[in-house]
C-alpha cells in the first residue's frame with residue numbers, strides 16, 4: 267500500500283475522534299502524586315468532542331494542587347497527539363468533600379500516608395539550636411532534589427514561622443489543612459494556627475490532639491522526608507509526638523559542654539526505651555571561627571558530641587560552628603542554607619543531609 271500524503275489525509279479525516287478514543291488515550295495520564303490514572307480516580311469528567319475540539323473537566327483533590335499545570339500539560343500533550351484532535355479545553359474544578367471521601371476513604375495526600383521518612387529533631391534541653399538545625403537540615407535535604415516537609419511541633423515556643431518569616435495562616439479546604447510553601451519546603455507550625463503573642467497553655471490531652479491534627483489532617487502530599495522540630499526536653503509532648511509517628515527516626519542535637527550532656531543522655535535513653543531509631547547526633551555551637559587567625563575557639567568547651575557518640579554508639583553526623591550568619595538568619599527569616607548554601611557551614615549541613623540519606627538506604 268502506498269503511504270503517500272493523500273492517503274494519510276484521508277486516514278486522518280476518517281478517524282473522527284470520539285469519547286471512547288479519548289478515554290482510551292487518557293488511561294496513561296496519571297496523577298503525579300497518587301500514581302494512578304486520573305480517569306480511574308474519577309478526576310476527569312464530562313468528556314465531549316465536537317469537530318475535533320475536545321472538552322473535559324478536571325476535578326483536582328485541591329485547588330492549590332502544586333502540580334496542576336503539569337497535569338493539564340500532560341493531558342493536552344497526550345490528546346494533542348491523537349489524529350483528529352484540533353484543540354483541548356480543560357475546565358478545572360475540585361472534588362467536593364463527599365467525592366473525596368468516596369474516592370479515598372482516607373485522603374491519600376492527607377497525613378503521613380505518602381510520607382516516606384520522618385526525621386524528628388530532638389534535644390534534651392532548650393536553646394541548643396534544635397530549630398536552627400531542623401530548618402537547615404530540611405533545606406539541605408531539599409537541595410538534594412528531595413520533597414521535604416517541615417513540621418514545627420514545638421508546643422511551647424513554635425519558632426519556625428519567625429525563623430522562616432512566614433506570615434499568615436494556612437488555608438483550609440474540605441477540613442484539611444494546606445501547608446504553606448516556603449523555600450521549597452511544605453511548612454506547618456502550631457504558631458500558624460494560634461493567635462500571635464498569645465501564650466499557649468497546653469495540657470496533656472490538648473497537646474496530644476494538636477499533634478495528631480498536625481500529623482493527620484495536614485495535606486502533606488508526597489514527601490521524601492518530613493522533618494519534625496520536637497519540643498525541647500523529655501516531657502509529655504516529646505513522648506506523645508515520638509509515639510504518634512510511626513517509624514520516625516531521631517536526630518539528636520547537643521552542644522559541646524558537659525552540663526548539657528546529662529539532658530541529652532536522658533533524652534536518648536527515653537527514645538531508646540520507646541524503641542525509636544536514632545540516626546545520629548549533631549553538635550551545635552561547636553566552635554567559633556575567627557576570620558583572620560582562623561583558629562577555632564571552643565567557647566562552650568569541646569568533645570560533647572564525640573563523648574555521646576562513643577557512649578551510645580551513635581554516629582556524630584556533623585559539628586556546626588557558632589556563626590553570625592546563623593544567628594542573623596534566625597532573626598531575618600533567611601536561613602543559612604538559603605543565604606549561603608555553599609559556605610563552609612553550608613557544606614557541613616550538606617554533609618549531614620548526605621549521611622542521613624545514606625543511613626536510610
Ligand SMILES: Nc1ncnc2c1ncn2[C@@H]1O[C@H](COP(=O)(O)OP(=O)(O)OP(=O)(O)O)[C@@H](O)[C@H]1O
Pocket residue numbers: 389391392393394395396397398399420423425498550551586587588589590592593594595596597
Ligand atoms: N550555630 C549557631 N550559631 C549562631 N547562632 C545560633 C546557632 N545555632 C542557633 N543559634 C541561635 O541561637 C538561638 C536559639 O536557637 P534555636 O531557636 O534554633 O534553638 P532551639 O533549641 O530550637 O530553642 P528552643 O528550645 O527555644 O526551641 C537562635 O537565636 C539561633 O539563631
Ligand SMILES: [Mg+2]
Pocket residue numbers: 396397398420423425495
Ligand atoms: Mg526551637
